[in-house]
Every structure is written in C-alpha cells, then in structure tokens.
Amino acid sequence: xxxxxxxxxxxxxxxxxxxxxxxxxxxxxxxxxxxxxxxxxxxxxxxxxxxxxxxxxxxxxxxxxxxxxxxxxxxxxxxxxxxxxxxxxxxxxxxxxxxxxxxxxxxxxxxxxxxxxxxxxxxxxxxxxxxxxxxxxxxxxxxxxxxxxxxxxxxxxxxxxxxxxxxxxxxxxxxxxxxxxxxxxxxxxxxxxxxxxxxxxxxxxxxxxxxxxxxxxxxxxxxxxxxxxxxxxxxxxxxxxxxxxxxxxxxxxxxxxxxxxxxxxxxxxxxxxxxxxxxxxxxxxxxxxxxxxxxxxxxxxxxxxxxxxxxxxxxxxxxxxxxxxxxxxxxxxxx
Amino acid sequence: xxxxxxxxxxxxxxxxxxxxxxxxxxxxxxxxxxxxxxxxxxxxxxxxxxxxxxxxxxxxxxxxxxxxxxxxxxxxxxxxxxxxxxxxxxxxxxxxxxxxxxxxxxxxxxxxxxxxxxxxxxxxxxxxxxxxxxxxxxxxxxxxxxxxxxxxxxxxxxxxxxxxxxxxxxxx
Numbered sequence: 001x002x003x004x005x006x007x008x009x010x011x012x013x014x015x016x017x018x019x020x021x022x023x024x025x026x027x028x029x030x031x032x033x034x035x036x037x038x039x040x041x042x043x044x045x046x047x048x049x050x051x052x053x054x055x056x057x058x059x060x061x062x063x064x065x066x067x068x069x070x071x072x073x074x075x076x077x078x079x080x081x082x083x084x085x086x087x088x089x090x091x092x093x094x095x096x097x098x099x100x101x102x103x104x105x106x107x108x109x110x111x112x113x114x115x116x117x118x119x120x121x122x123x124x125x126x127x128x129x130x131x132x133x134x135x136x137x138x139x140x141x142x143x144x145x146x147x148x149x150x151x152x153x154x155x156x157x158x159x160x161x162x163x164x165x166x167x168x169x170x171x172x173x174x175x176x177x178x179x180x181x182x183x184x185x186x187x188x189x190x191x192x193x194x195x196x197x198x199x200x201x202x203x204x205x206x207x208x209x210x211x212x213x214x215x216x217x218x219x220x221x222x223x224x225x226x227x228x229x230x231x232x233x234x235x236x237x238x239x240x241x242x243x244x245x246x247x248x249x250x251x252x253x254x255x256x257x258x259x260x261x262x263x264x265x266x267x268x269x270x271x272x273x274x275x276x277x278x279x280x281x282x283x284x285x286x287x288x289x290x291x292x293x294x295x296x297x298x299x300x301x302x303x304x305x306x307x308x309x310x311x312x313x314x315x316x317x318x319x320x321x322x323x324x325x326x327x328x329x330x331x332x333x334x335x
Numbered sequence: 336x337x338x339x340x341x342x343x344x345x346x347x348x349x350x351x352x353x354x355x356x357x358x359x360x361x362x363x364x365x366x367x368x369x370x371x372x373x374x375x376x377x378x379x380x381x382x383x384x385x386x387x388x389x390x391x392x393x394x395x396x397x398x399x400x401x402x403x404x405x406x407x408x409x410x411x412x413x414x415x416x417x418x419x420x421x422x423x424x425x426x427x428x429x430x431x432x433x434x435x436x437x438x439x440x441x442x443x444x445x446x447x448x449x450x451x452x453x454x455x456x457x458x459x460x461x462x463x464x465x466x467x468x469x470x471x472x473x474x475x476x477x478x479x480x481x482x483x484x485x486x487x488x489x490x491x492x493x494x495x496x497x498x499x500x501x502x503x504x505x506x507x
Contacts, residue, residue, distance in 0.1 A: 011497055018496035021353040022467075022489060026474065027345075038366045048360065050500070055357040057499040058468060060449055062350065065469050069450045077465040081472065084480040 017050035021058060126150035130277040130301050140174035141181065146255055147300070148276035167276060168200035170256070186237040189218040198252070203269045208233040209247045217242070258300045267292045267316070267327065277301040285328035292316060292329060346471055348377055351395050358399055372402055452502050456495055463488060464495035
C-alpha cells in the first residue's frame with residue numbers, strides 16, 4: 001500500500017486531477033479554464049491517467065452510495081453538517097442559508113428510514129438480467145436474489161414479512177423467536193424462525209428447499225406442511241396438492257456460483273432459469289419441446305453454450321426467428 | 336415541474352460530467368471533441384422525461400454510447416473503417432458490462448475496501464468529501480457551515496479523492 005504522504009509527486013498530481021473533477025462538476029467552465037484543462041491533460045500522459053483514476057474513485061463512491069455501510073457514513077456527514085449549521089445559526093441570527101438545513105434534515109430522516117430496524121413501509125429489492133444481489137436486512141438476516149428476481153420486505157415489531165414476487169431467493173434467517181420470518185410466494189406461505197431455505201417461482205410452481213432448521217409451508221387450503229432439512233417441496237400454484245422429495249443440496253445451490261445445473265429437468269423449467277441471465281431470452285417452439293427432459297451443467301449467462309449443449313445430446317434443435325433462438329423437437333414432421 | 340427538471344439535470348451534470356469526459360477522452364483523439372460530446376449528452380438529456388432522468392446512471396452512458404456510434408457512422412461514410420470498428424466495439428462493450436455477474440461480484444467485494452479507506456480519512460475530511468460528492472452540497476454551503484474558506488473545502492475534497500485514488504485496490 002502507498003504511504004499517505006501529501007508531499008509525494010503522485011499525490012500532488014492526484015490532487016490536481018481531483019480539482020479538475022470538481023471544476024468540471026461545478027457547471028460550465030469558461031473557455032480559458034477549458035483551454036487550461038486541455039493543456040494540463042496534454043502536457044503529461046500521467047495527467048490523463050490521474051484524471052481517469054480520479055473519475056474512477058468518484059464513480060466507485062457513487063456506486064456504493066446505496067449500500068448500508070455508506071448510508072451510515074452519509075447519515076453521519078449530514079448530521080455533522082446540520083450541527084455545524086445550527087451552531088452557525090446561533091452565531092448569526094439573520095442571513096443564514098436555511099435551504100441546506102432543511103434539505104439535510106429531510107435526507108437524514110430518509111436515510112434513517114432505510115437504516116431503521118423496522119422498515120416503515122415495504123421495500124422492494126430486485127435484480128436485473130444476469131445480475132445477482134445479496135441483501136443484508138436490518139435484523140441480520142440476508143437474502144440472496146437470483147437474477148431477474150424480486151422480493152418485497154416489510155418488517156414490523158411483531159413480524160418479518162417478505163414476498164417473493166418473481167424468480168428465486170435464498171433466505172438466511174437470523175433467529176428471533178418473537179418475530180416469525182414469513183415468506184410469501186404466489187399462494188404459499190413459508191414460516192421460519194431461524195433457518196436457511198430457498199424459494200423459487202418457476203413454471204407455475206413454488207419450490208421450497210430447506211437447508212437448515214425447520215419451516216412450515218401453508219397452502220391455499222390453510223393446511224401446513226412441515227419440512228425437515230434436505231426436503232424439497234414442490235407446490236403447483238392454485239392447487240392444494242404438494243409433493244415432497246429429497247433435494248440435492250449441492251446442486252440446488254449451484255446458481256449462487258453462476259452454475260445452472262439440470263438433472264432430468266423439463267426444458268421449460270431449465271429455459272426459464274437460463275433466461276434469468278439471458279439478454280435475449282430463448283423461446284420454446286412447442287409443448288413437445290417444453291416437456292423434453294434435459295440434463296447438464298451450464299455457466300449462467302452463456303446462452304450460446306446452453307443451446308449448443310442441449311441440442312447436441314437431445315432431440316432438440318435450435319432455429320433463429322426474429323433475432324431469438326427458438327427450440328423445437330427435431331424430426332416431428334417425419335413421425 | 337420545470338425547476339424540478341432543471342435541478343435534476345444540474346445534479347446529473349454534476350455527478351457525471353467528469354466520468355463522461357473521461358469516457359470520451361479514452362475513445363476520441365481530441366480533448367475538445369471529447370468535451371463537445373460530453374456536452375451533447377446533456378443536451379440530449381434535456382428532451383428526456385423527468386421520470387427517466389431519475390434512474391439515469393445507466394441511461395446516460397447509453398446515450399454516450401449512442402453518440403459514439405453516430406460518430407462512428409459518420410466516419411464510416413468517410414471510409415475510415417478502423418475508427419468505426421474501435422468506436423462500435425467500445426459502445427458494445429459498455430452495454431454488455433453492466434450485465435456481467437463477475438463484475439458485480441468484484442464491485443461487491445471492493446465496497447468493503449472502499450468503506451475501510453473512507454474510515455482512514457480524518458473525520459472532517461471524510462464528512463466534507465461525502466457531503467460534496469454524494470449529497471451534492473455546494474462547496475459554498477459547506478464552507479459557510481463549517482466556517483471554512485472555499486479553497487479549504489476544495490483542498491479537503493481533493494485530498495480525500497487523492498487518498499482514495501492512490502490507495503485503490505485493483506481487482507484482477
């Protein structure tokens with residue numbers, strides 16, 4: 001690591017680059033300043049590198065601004081500003097700028113809302129295509145969101161309620177016997193105290209896999225099914241029936257390390273999971289293809305490899321239509 | 336409504352102007368042209384619905400990539416294929432990398448390092464830097480609140496930035 005020494009030429013250069021960033025931020029520069037900036041950039045290749053680094057450092061800070069760690073620092077900074085302004089208001093009764101006093105209080109209140117143990121209202125977290133998210137909740141629980149998934153979090157004094165809106169999520173629940181942890185997915189409710197489990201909505205089914213502890217799953221008929229570690233519950237949406245099988249624990253968690261693993265899975269289910277990472281989703285041509293069973297391990301996001309892999313070993317073929325790959329069963333016309 | 340839009344635009348300008356300029360500087364040979372392109376991005380944003388501006392981070396760079404693509408097309412007419420290919424490849428690279436799960440993972444890990452470096456700064460320096468950079472508080476307002484000169488505030492922000500730059504960990 002570099003030693004912090006303001007005398008170092010590279011430190012001086014870095015500060016210069018930072019000052020240019022500030023000037024660029026603070027509105028239109030006069031043409032003389034612009035010319036000066038251009039000259040500064042051109043006079044030394046190290047200047048341009050330093051400018052790039054300054055921008056990167058700033059962007060890094062921006063990209064972290066919504067994380068709980070940075071939010072804590074923002075709250076501290078805004079409170080400090082508010083205190084400083086109050087002291088100043090005491091010193092000078094008139095002519096103070098109240099705009100920032102007000103704005104700072106509003107932002108602090110907002111940020112505290114996010115930080116608070118009780119979320120005052122529901123908060124939604126979602127992940128985009130090919131993007132997974134790990135969300136730390138105020139009570140120490142965490143949610144690992146698969147790509148193209150969304151979860152709504154609502155905490156109150158008596159209950160922790162989460163709703164899986166789409167996709168898949170794994171929940172690591174912090175123990176709190178006074179506040180049950182409840183996950184809703186379509187028409188199923190999963191209740192836990194301290195445990196680890198995942199919930200997925202795929203092909204009009206809710207799939208629950210329990211890794212640790214105990215949960216119970218309630219169906220639309222209010223009947224509860226208790227699961228033990230290693231169980232996988234499959235519940236078709238809008239039907240009371242459930243089906244329990246033994247989960248392959250290792251395989252079921254492979255998505256967390258960018259692997260999509262399928263063993264004798266209907267193509268429709270596999271494609272839905274692959275499409276969570278695909279910028280151009282794959283389509284399925286017909287029902288026969290949808291129910292074709294496939295197996296294999298694929299890297300999430302590598303749609304090409306998935307198509308090549310499954311068409312090589314099954315009766316499926318791929319065809320491009322309107323820019324999308326469509327999967328069909330081969331040889332149907334001849335039978 | 337119009338003041339809301341202007342405020343939003345000012346804020347975006349403030350947040351992204353240096354980054355846009357750095358982006359263009361890496362891709363066009365002439366700094367003056369890079370500045371013009373950065374300026375054009377904000378001109379284009381002026382016609383965009385306010386709602387879209389609120390989630391502008393990715394959008395701004397999308398506009399920037401499109402500008403480069405347009406520029407590349409003009410160059411193609413002049414039969415400068417090499418430049419076209421470079422610019423188009425850059426525009427595509429920019430659009431794909433937001434989707435790269437590995438990059439997201441790297442970003443998540445470097446967040447902890449960033450917080451650690453911010454905590455190494457003197458408290459007042461850190462506060463001023465955060466107010467300026469994240470909360471977009473004007474330099475003058477910071478100076479008045481803390482009873483400092485404008486140039487002292489500038490010095491604190493520059494110092495914090497330099498510290499973050501030189502203590503940056505480079506993943507991979």
